[in-house]
Amino acid sequence: MSFGTNWGPHDGTSDYEQFIQGITNLSQLGKGRILVKSAGDQGYNDKDPEKNDKKRIHAEGIGSSAEGIGNTTATFNVNSNPAVQNEVLFLEIWYPKDDNYSITIQAPGGREYGPFFKGQGTGEPGQGWYYKTNTDGIVYIHNEHWSQSSNDKRTFYFNTTDNYIFCAIADDNIDGTAYEMKSGTWTLKMARSSGTSNKKWDAYLLANAMDFNANFLTGFSNSKVITEPGNAKNVITVGAMNSNPINLTSDYPKNQISYFSSPGPTRDNERNIPKPEIYAPGALIASSMAEGCTPWLPSGVTSDGKHQYLAGTSMAAPFVSGAIALLLQQHPDWTYQQVLDRLVTTATTMTYSPIGSSTTTINYLLLNICMLLCNNNDICFQNPGTPSNVPSGSNLESTNKSKSFSELEKKKGGSNEK
Numbered sequence: 001m002s003f004g005t006n007w008g009p010h011d012g013t014s015d016y017e018q019f020i021q022g023i024t025n026l027s028q029l030g031k032g033r034i035l036v037k038s039a040g041d042q043g044y045n046d047k048d049p050e051k052n053d054k055k056r057i058h059a060e061g062i063g064s065s066a067e068g069i070g071n072t073t074a075t076f077n078v079n080s081n082p083a084v085q086n087e088v089l090f091l092e093i094w095y096p097k098d099d100n101y102s103i104t105i106q107a108p109g110g111r112e113y114g115p116f117f118k119g120q121g122t123g124e125p126g127q128g129w130y131y132k133t134n135t136d137g138i139v140y141i142h143n144e145h146w147s148q149s150s151n152d153k154r155t156f157y158f159n160t161t162d163n164y165i166f167c168a169i170a171d172d173n174i175d176g177t178a179y180e181m182k183s184g185t186w187t188l189k190m191a192r193s194s195g196t197s198n199k200k201w202d203a204y205l206l207a208n209a210m211d212f213n214a215n216f217l218t219g220f221s222n223s224k225v226i227t228e229p230g231n232a233k234n235v236i237t238v239g240a241m242n243s244n245p246i247n248l249t250s251d252y253p254k255n256q257i258s259y260f261s262s263p264g265p266t267r268d269n270e271r272n273i274p275k276p277e278i279y280a281p282g283a284l285i286a287s288s289m290a291e292g293c294t295p296w297l298p299s300g301v302t303s304d305g306k307h308q309y310l311a312g313t314s315m316a317a318p319f320v321s322g323a324i325a326l327l328l329q330q331h332p333d334w335t336y337q338q339v340l341d342r343l344v345t346t347a348t349t350m351t352y353s354p355i356g357s358s359t360t361t362i363n364y365l366l367l368n369i370c371m372l373l374c375n376n377n378d379i380c381f382q383n384p385g386t387p388s389n390v391p392s393g394s395n396l397e398s399t400n401k402s403k404s405f406s407e408l409e410k411k412k413g414g415s416n417e418k
Contacts (some may be wrong), residue, residue: 001035001036001037001038001229001235001317002038002232002314002317004037004038004040004226004227004228004229004230004314005208005227005228006040006057006204006206006225006227007092007204007206008092008097008157008228009050009094009157009160009162009164009227009267009332010202010204010224010225010226010228010231010244010267011124011160011162011231011266011268012231012232012233012266012268013157013159013160013161013268014047014157014159014160014228014229015156015157015158015159016154016228016229016230017176017228017229017232017235018159018232019229020035020192020229020232020235021232021233021235022233023035024234024248024336031103031332031333031334031335032328032332032334033249033389034236034328034336034339035232035234035235035236035336036231036235036236036237036317036320036321037229037232037235037236037237037238037239037317038227038230038237038238038312038313038314038316038317038411039226039227039230039237039239039263039264039275039276039313040225040226040227040261040262040313041260041261041262041313041314042057042058042225042227042228042260042262043055043222043225043257043258043259043260043261043262043263043362044056044222044259045259045354048119049334053154055215055218056215056217056220057205057206057215058202058203058204058205058215058216058220058221058222058223058224058225059074059152059188059202059203059206059218059219059220059221060077060200060201060202060203060219060221060223060224061073061074061190061200061201061219062099062198062199062200062201063190063191063195064079064101072189072190072191072201072202073187073189073190073218073219074153074187074190074216074218074219074220075185075186075187075217075218075219076185076186076188076205076215076216076217076378077184077185077186077214077215077217078108078181078182078183078184078185078186078214079085079183079213079214080085080137080167080171080180080181080182082180082182085171085172085173086171087170087171087181088167088168088169088170088207089168089170089181089205089206089207089214090166090167090168090205090206090207091165091167091168091169091188091203091204091205091206092164092165092166092203092204093164093165093166093167093188093190093201093202093203093204094128094160094162094163094164094165094201094202094203094267095162095163095165095190095199095201095202096162096163096194096195096197096201097162097163098197099163099192099194099195099197100118100192100193100194100197100333101156101163101165101190101191101192101193102116102117102118102143102190102191102193103115103116103165103167103184103188103189103190103191103199104116104188104189104191105139105141105143105167105169105187105188105189106186106187106189107135107139107182107184107186108136108182108183108184108186109135109136109182109183109184110138110272110349111133111135113130113139113141114141114177114189115189116142116143116145116265117142117143118144118163119144119145119195119229119359120143120145120305121141121142121143121145121208121238122139122140122141124221125145125146127273129314132174132177132179132180133179133183134177134179134180136169136182137169137170137171137172137179137180137181137182138168138169138170138172138179138181139167139168139169139191140166140167140168140169140276141165141166141167142165142166142167143163143165144163144164144165145163149268151217162268162381168417169181169186170413172350176397185217188203188219190203192221202224202267202407203216204319205365206354212217215305219391222263223263223264223265224263224264224265224266224267225262225263225404226262226263226264226266226275226276226320227262229261230274230275230276231266231267234336234338235265235318236277236278236324236336236343237260237264237275237276238263238276238277238278238280238316238317238319238320239257239261239263239276239278239279239280239281239282239284239313239316239364240257240258240260240261240279240280240281240283240311240312240313240315241255241257241258241261241279241280241281241283241316241350242254242256242257242258242281242283242284242367243254243255243283244281244283244285245382247391249279252284252311253352254282255350255352256352256354256362257279257362257364258283258311258313259277260311260312260313261276261313261316262276262313263284264276265303269372273361277322277340277343277344278340278343278344278347278365278366279316279350279364279366279367280317280320280366280367281315281316281319282313282314282315282316282402283311283315284300284309284310284311285309285310285311285315285316286302286307286308286309287307287308287309287310287315288306288307289301289306289308291308295308296310297307297309297310301313301341305395319367319369320343320357320367323341323343323367323369323372323373324343326369327342327371327372327373330373330375343365343367343372344365346366346368346371346372347365347366347368347371348365348368348371348373348385349363349365349366350363350364350365350366350368364415
């Protein structure tokens with residue numbers, strides 16, 4: 001699956017992710033059918049040219065352990081286009097079920113909307129605009145403010161036990177009056193009035209147009225941004241790494257996680273499910289072009305004119321999907337857990353320190369197709385050296401010299417050569 005959304009609780013409890021997980025639990029699909037999902041491309045670093053436009057969509061904070069104390073803020077920019085009507089910036093905010101946070105949104109000019117405590121909101125429950133002003137636009141806030149009889153939050157996130165705040169900042173033309181969303185720096189203020197949870201609140205910025213620029217300026221966190229349904233329990237989520245030394249640039253240091261690859265974990269890490277579970281090559285991968293198509297990036301077209309280099313977790317997920325398909329040829333009745341265990345135990349552990357950091361170490365699991373498909377009677381090889389994670393019972397032949405596929409087939413008695 002190479003699609004997804006940043007809407008939702010990012011913890012496997014949304015109807016979307018519950019539906020995907022339910023598919024994997026069907027008796028007729030429980031064995032031999034595995035769902036693989038690209039992690040998404042919401043990661044960023046200082047080399048990301050779009051980092052100030054689209055990528056800093058997640059912010060987080062935590063109140064003090066003492067009740068009544070714990071104000072935390074995050075700022076975000078809004079770049080409204082006066083020529084476009086009906087622009088809307090949405091905010092989804094989640095905070096622990098046993099805590100009580102109030103929310104205040106401050107406009108660039110200093111006007112504050114709130115505070116709204118748990119159970120409070122603008123207008124009717126789940127409905128109604130708060131203010132319509134020519135200076136700020138339209139502001140809409142609901143902090144667990146829902147009518148259980150209406151078609152509101154509990155319809156979409158019925159299985160999510162954490163508290164939910166929904167906000168919108170918009171422009172519109174109502175009864176001939178234009179309300180323009182204010183461009184500039186807005187401030188999100190979260191204040192905990194009760195509860196002693198050591199868990200964070202998480203906020204996600206969501207815009208209704210691809211060219212609408214909004215991102216967090218402070219309080220942001222490059223984490224918990226795997227697109228749904230990649231947070232679902234029975235889905236194998238794939239991140240991207242940089243593998244191709246011929247085409248890599250300074251933006252893609254070899255053998256490091258690709259800067260754009262959406263990092264985990266899931267928002268509610270109590271389930272202790274690491275995401276992504278596995279990484280595969282996803283930076284500057286040559287992919288075939290349909291005949292007659294217009295290249296998305298003309299400079300990335302290969303010399304044969306039939307392929308182009310692309311980057312994204314959507315390039316990485318097919319490596320894992322294909323490898324799993326080959327594995328299922330060997331074990332057609334294997335379940336999700338058996339396949340996942342095999343992927344993880346045969347993966348290569350990669351370790352590196354990001355550029356500019358001498359103290360931070362990052363580890364990730366890289367798909368190792370050879371070891372994944374190595375049966376007890378197979379000849380497995382790794383170049384160079386001997387891998388440290390050889391499956392128990394495998395007949396490993398390790399060499400520092402490359403072996404061609406035909407040479408391996410000869411050793412197995414399966415050469416197709418005449």
